Amino acid sequence: MSNVSPAKGYSRDSRYITTRITADGRDGFPVEPGRYRLVVSRACPWAHRTVIFRRLLGLEKALPMAIAGPTHDKRSWTFDLDPGGRDPVLGIERLQEAFLARDPAYDRGITVPAIVDVPSGAVVTNDYAQLTLDLSLEWAAYHRDGAPDLYPAELRPEIDAIGEEIYADVNDGVYRTGFAKSQEAYEEAYGRLFARLDRLSERLEHSRYLVGDTITEADVRLFTSLVRFDAVYHGHFKCNRHKLTEMPVLWAYARDLFQTPGFGDTVDFGHIKQHFYVVHGHINPTGIVPAGPDPAGWLTPHGREALGGRPFGDGTPPGPPSPAETVPPLLVPSRP
Template identity: 70%
Template sequence: MATEERDRSERGTAGQDRGGAKADGEFVRAGNAFKDRITDEEGARWPVEPGRYRLVVSLACPWASRAVLVRRLLGLEDVISLAVTDPVQDERSWRFTLDPGDVDPVLGIAFLSEAYHAADPDYDGGISVPAVVDVPSGKVVTNDYPQITLDLSTQWTSYHRDGAPDLYPEHLRDEIDEVNEQVFRDVNNGVYRAGFASTQTAYDQAFQRLFRRLDELSERLGRQRYLVGDTVTEADVRLFTTLVRFDAVYHGHFKCNRHKLTEMPVLWAYARDLYQTPGFADTVNFDHIKRHYYQVHRDINPTGIVPLGPDLSAWRTPHRREELGGRPFGDGTPPPARTRGRLEA
């Protein structure tokens, strides 16, 4: 992902450094500063090691929610611990005010920025989630969100639960990568390009690309249950985390209002199918999602008022997607039910 000039005076876009705007008003997402990988290769600087790393997320963030969801589906909850930040960050970065004493109980820090500066004392860029932190040193290892989930699927296989799905099957990787690139450009990041556009032309272009891509995805998903192959893959994870936020945030807050998700029959059924698939819904927190976007983005929503809607009950209604065939976990099994309560582990 290309890194463009950033306006560091702006706070994050639901997890990622906000980036800046070109002269024509187009929003440009900033790149990721920490790109080390945790691998199972011999002699790796950051080796795969149960209990060593802590995944820091905001449940408001679609990029972070990918990692939470993949960790859940693969059964890595007892292998990589999870820290959940307050959905509303301040000028000091993401904060651990959901924890006793406002300090993360494992890392012993009050703000995620402390882990960034432990890794690089001179770092002056954005503080984003998801971030994987090395617990012994307290240093951020990576905030490279596209690679984090792929590595959870490919580097941590020795610690996947029995029956874990293959979210990045080798024979489908080229197709998954192609779909992911299109979905990122026009949908995942497309909603931000519309929401943070600073000229009418830039907004119009982002809006048109977004809904053109959604129409193409609707056509594709009208023929098959999942985006690639006949099981849930990384491609479905990446699209889901945007769709689940669409009506709650992007339709109104980001002016992506040609149609609501609930008015796009194929995508709405597809999103409900995934939401009702074990492991998906229990990583979604609509309260965190709405409070972050509406309270942090004061340039878009100056009053900070958080809307009460939409009605969420329809997420549990029948979708009939099973008629298209396919099985979410293939020959694997659903993740075990999670006890109710906070996600931290």
């Protein structure tokens, strides 16, 4: 969801459905294992957050997941990866159908992630920023044994503060750079993006994670942008002061997370590239999807263990993903 003004540049339309699924059901939707379906696309960085949280917290059985294809048209994300082009549980071809079941006059963006109430077939929420917080707090009764605390109470003010900075300048900043309609708007967004990346590099130079000594919500929010940086944002969105691989601290930090269970095993570079280069026809009118970059570097040693820290705190890593949710392995080109 977005708006673009030649003078002001790009601004995200944040009019989401903010109904919440809570332990006490105060919005009319109590947490119930199996009642809801999380709809995502592996291409979308906002949806990717929920995929990582669901894996780390072990909510796969409690909150089943539907995976939309990497591309969409003006109407909606579609379930073209499923047999017959329909989600096997919801029975719909397009996510739009679930939004219209909630509100027949719905006129806002059809976005992922979205959680659908299976009995009614209607979307409950697409408020991605609140979703991961609620997976941490409201769904706690159904976390796996050994699930990490990704939003510890004593660190929440710091996590929230740095999360707002990451959102404004990085998560959304790459879009404001890539979708700018004037040189002035582009340069303003570009400057903010790389100034923030520089500050994050300084913060992470002597600290393995962004807040405290374990992985938190803040790390997940930054990772989903970093993992797309060289594949999409550097060229497609003209975020080209440096590649991620040319920013040593952030590159090592991103590799550390990528090699942590629950992060790299949720990344599908094929879906990511196909989405951005095909859907954004106004930026890439040929629709050509680049063959690179070489993904081999994601599996190289990062050396960040020397900084200490415990990725999962007092918890444990998640087990391997189910066969139905396993992404294709990295295709590492052979060397001459």
